[in-house]
Amino acid sequence: MKEKTPLLQRDGTRSVLASLISILIGLAAGALVVFLVGLFNKSMSVKSAWEGIRLIFLGLFSTGRSASGSLSFGFNPVTFGNMLFRATPLILTGLSVAVAYKTGLFNIGAPGQYLAGTAATLFIALEIPSSSVPAWLIWILAFLGGMIAGAVWGAVPGMLKAFLNINEVLACIMTNWISANLVTWMFDVSNLKNTVENTKTAYIYKTSFNGVQTPKMLLDKIFPGSQVNGGIIIAILLAVLMYIVFTKTTFGYELKACGANRHAARYAGIKDKRSIVLSMAIAGAMAGAGASLYWLAGNTEFYWSTYQSLPATGFNGIPVALLAVCNPIAVIFTGMFMSMLDIAGQQLTALTAYNEYITDVIISVIVYLSAFSLVIKLWLGGKAKKTAGPKPDANAEDPAPAVKTAANGKEAGE
Amino acid sequence: MSFLIRQTLIYAVPLMIVALAGVFAERSGVINLALEGIMIFGAFVGVLFVRLVQQWGWFDVAKEMNNWVALQGFLLLTMVVAAILGAAFSLLLAFAAINLKADQTIGGTALNLMAPALVLFLIRLIANQNTLQMATGDAASWFMIKKTMFGFDKKAKLGFFGSTFLDKVYLTTYICILVFIILSIILYKTRFGLRLRSCGENPQAADSLGINVVKMRYAGVTISGALAGMGGFVYALTTANCASTGDVAGFGFLALAVMIFGNWKPLNIAGAALLFGLFKCIAAAYASIDINGDGVFLLANIGLNANFYRLLPYLVTLLVLAFTSKSSRAPKAEGIPYDKGQR
Structure with missing residues (x-):
């Protein structure tokens, strides 16, 4: 990177700092809730609150309880691998929200697109008999099917927005619930309900039942005993692809121009309606791909009676994208951070009297x-100007290292 | 038929009051996407309050003495509590949207994520399961108004109006309708209402005439939060048997749709809410609706899948929005943070 503008005054740095501050405050708020509950609940001690707070910050490194009953921490290949596995759909739903946001649309419809992808993937992966068609071909068909289904479902609110000027937030929410009911309906009349293991009611077969699952790509050697598979690599590749589309191609530029000012874009000869529909379709395809990779892992099973609830993975794409300031590459890291919070929540449920919903509080x-x-960024900018003094050029190198260490310190503190 | 009207009212009333909540926020210039979250929060607060008071015990005395005035008074008190805490919760949105000039869509979404998370976290700690219920009995046996309360015999026939509006109904329905009427009048016939609306249309002009835009917007969002919190409790009481599960099944968003369909005008909203209430009622009870009272359950006999009826309200919402969006007119300044410099 060229060190021409002072690091602190660069937009990117400020965005990263603002996100880090948000994360820290979020974690602190979670810790505060845990502390207050521990303080005022008679059945819980302050000691358990302290355990809860440590798990919130260090859940990923938890290795359970030692023989003496205190929490132990260290590198845990199982939780690391599971973190990567759970990050896969989160990265993709995050990309979904980010792509739409670049075109000026708030895609709150990721849960519905995720469900559409789920249904298409599971139907293709389970209905095509692996005895007559090779499993790898079914995998590819199921993955593409999930993406296309998500794209179609995303294009619906896109078209409503482009041609009828319906608020995309409202349209997305309605399509979410329609999707939830439709998917329940489809599985309700299907023959894919798991009847073999009768301890499980209202679950669909795993895709591995038909011999279809994502290859491990050696990741299971690095993280033995975890659920990780090649899906995370595909997710990262898709994120890089989105980055290239938005920074290096005319098409991406048109989408961004449409987001910046729809009328100016139309004046410049960009087909704004087409851009809106396509942007939502790509967003939907990303969410659908996230669902595909999650279910094609072969070790997860779908609870089909979902008409009363929408998948949290879809909604959590919103914080993933916002924390990453809608930068596709940054989405990879924020997705992993969100999945880390997920793991911390699980550890909290398993090891203490608290429950996993505290992670949702932190996310919110x-x-x-x-x-x-934006306010935080402006505030940071104001501080930068003060520290830079009257001659910003002369002091250009001074504040930069200080900020770097501060940022590093925060990352280490997480 | 009277069953159908009663059920429709049960669904229409929370929709109506929450849609009016949306009107107060948007007419003052703030998009309140957080209606769903505030409803969830209000429902939780109301149910928790009922539960606590039941556990204190003096409530049982009123029930035993059959003192239904005390019981209904208690119900009123719970509505007030839910409203106050709903208003307090909405201050989070007001602070972000008005003082910090934040993106109102994202702020509202944050509240929508926060409410179920916080509520479920607390419910799990309080009840050790994912549902918070009343301590004893069910909502109907505690709070429902029955004809025996007016001194009628159990077998007495009240005629169509009596059996529709006096028997097996909740007081909340009528309170909400009353509140709806009063607030609509305030919005249109008082100085306060006019000032509030002017802040949603042209805040710069309003400010130049000495109206405090920040104060007016705070008022709009707070009233909105109070109504949504109350609506959330009413929803939990009448449709979910006074239980809180961190979920109101998208009712807050449906209310937003009702508001847009009703063109931000109270009278149109009341009509739209009745229409959507009817569809929601069909979705919930299609198997037991006996339209003309001849003992034939027509909708159940058609043999359509239950999921079809469940997705109907949302599908109808989309279609209705598609047909009416051209003529809809939102408050001009909604969603735009007030900037004095643009005067």
Whole structure:
């Protein structure tokens, strides 16, 4: 990177700092809730609150309880691998929200697109008999099917927005619930319900039942005993692809121009309606791909009676994208961070009297803060100007290293 | 038929009152996407309050003495509590949207994520399961108004109006309708209402005439939060048997759709809410609706899948929006943070 503008005054640096501050405040808020509950609940001690707080910050490194009953921490290949596995759909739903946001659309419809992808993937992967068609071909068909289904479902609110000027947030929410009911309906009348293991009611067969599952790509050697598979690599590749599309191609530029100012874009000869529909379709395809990779792992099973609830993975794409300031490459890292929170929540449920919903509280605080991240960024900018003094050029090198260490310190502190 | 009207009202009333909540926020210039979250929060607060008071015990005395005035008064008190805490919760949105000039869509979404998370976290700690219920009995046996309360015999026939509006109904329905009417009048016939609306249309002009835009927007969002919190409790009481599960099944968003379909005007909203209430009622109870009272359950006999009826309200919402979006007129300044410099 060229060190021409002072690091602190660069937009990217400020965005990263603002996100880190949001994350820290979010985690602190979670810790505060845990602390207050521990303080006021008679059945819980302050000691258990302290354990909860440590798990919130270090859940990924938890290795359970030692023989003496205290929490132990260290590198845990199982939780690391599971973190990567759970990050796969989160990265993709995050990409989904980010892509739409670049075109000026708030894609809250990721849960519905995720469900559409789920249904298409599971139907293709389970209905085509692996005895007559090779399993790898079914895998590819199921993955593409999931993406296409998500794209179609995403294009619906896109078209409503482009041609009828219906608020995309409202259209997305309605399509979410329609999707939830439709998917329940489809599986309700299907023959894919798991009847072999009768301890499981209302679950669909795993795709491995038909011999279809994502190859491990040697990741299971690095993280033995975990659920990780090649899906995470595909997710990262898709993120890189989105980055290239948005920074290196005319098509990506048109989408961004449409997001910046729809009328100016039309004046410049860009087909704004087409851009909106395509952007939503790509967003939907990403969410659908996330669902495909999650279910094609072969070790997860789908609870089909979902008409009353929408998948949280879809909604969590919103904080993933906002924390990454809609940068596709940054989405990879924020997706992993969200999945780390997920793991921390699981550890909290397993090891203490608290439950996993505290992670949702943390996530919501982070989203709340990112709503006014602009204010935080401006505040950071104001501070930078003060420290830079009257001659910004002369002091250009001075503040930069200081900020770097501060940022590193925060990352280490997480 | 009277069953159908009663059920439709049960679904239409929370929709109506929450849609009016949306009107107060948007007419003051703030998009309140958080209606769903505030409803969830209000439902939780209301149910928790009922549960706590039941556990204190003096409530049982009123029930035993059959003192239904005390019981209904208690119901009113719970509505007020839910409203106050709903308003408090909405201050989070007001602060972000008005003081920090935040993106209102994202702020609202944050509240929508926060409410179920916080509520489920607390419910799990309080009840050790994912549902918070009343301590004893069910909602109907505690709070429902029955004809025996007016001194009628159990077998007395009240005629169509009596059996529709006086028997097996909840007081909340009528309170909400009353509140709806009063607030609609305030919005249109008082100085306060006019000032509030002017802040949603042209805040710069309003400010130049000495109206405090920040104060007005705070008022709009707070009233909105109070109504949504109350609506959330009413929803939990009448449709979910006074239980809180961190979920109101997209009712807050349906209310937003009702608001847009009703063109941000109270009278149109009341009509739209009745229409959507009817569809919601069909979705919930299609198998037991006896339209003309001849003992034939027509909708159940058609033999359509239950999921079809469940997705109907959302599909109808989309179609209705598609047909009416051209003529809809939102408050001009909604969603735009007030900037004095643009005057």
